[in-house]
Amino acid sequence: MAVFYDPDGARYGIPTWPYRMAPDHLATRRQLTALGLRPTGDPVAQLMWRSRRSATGIRTAALYHLADTVQRTPATQRQRAQLAAARARRRICPDCQQDAGYVIPAHLGVCLDCHDRTDLAA
Structure with a gap:
């Protein structure tokens, strides 16, 4: 254009x-x-x-x-391990302490199952 x-x-x-x-x-x-x-x-x-x-x-x-x-300098083994650990922490639900199998949505703060349970209880 x-x-x-x-x-x-x-x-x-x-x-x-x-x-x-x-x-x-x-x-x-x-x-x-x-x-x-x-x-x-x-x-x-x-x-x-x-x-x-x-x-x-x-x-x-x-x-x-x-x-x-x-x-570009490649990531070291230690950096790759730290990134993998950080990604794994983002998958753990703070309420039920289970690995959700996906990254917990930041706007919910909990896994979808816990979020649905709180919606049903309300």
Whole structure:
């Protein structure tokens, strides 16, 4: 879309391109991750497109220079173990102390079975 084409950054304050039209030397975080890289600085540009999934109707993605990236360091065995333990803790219901088999929804604070029981009791 021509409305999102602003390679000079005059309209949006940062160089902007429509979805799938960014220059080859720029990449999003997901693209960098797929290449085994991570950004070292701030975004230098952005992608912009219309979307129904956004409250404003417009979504953006930050773009980074490929030259300003470094290799992503793999997680150590200890870090992987800590992340696995944290994920496991998020599955334990604070009321019934059972492993729910899924991450407990933060807005409920308890597993779905305990939440249903409290709704029936009320």
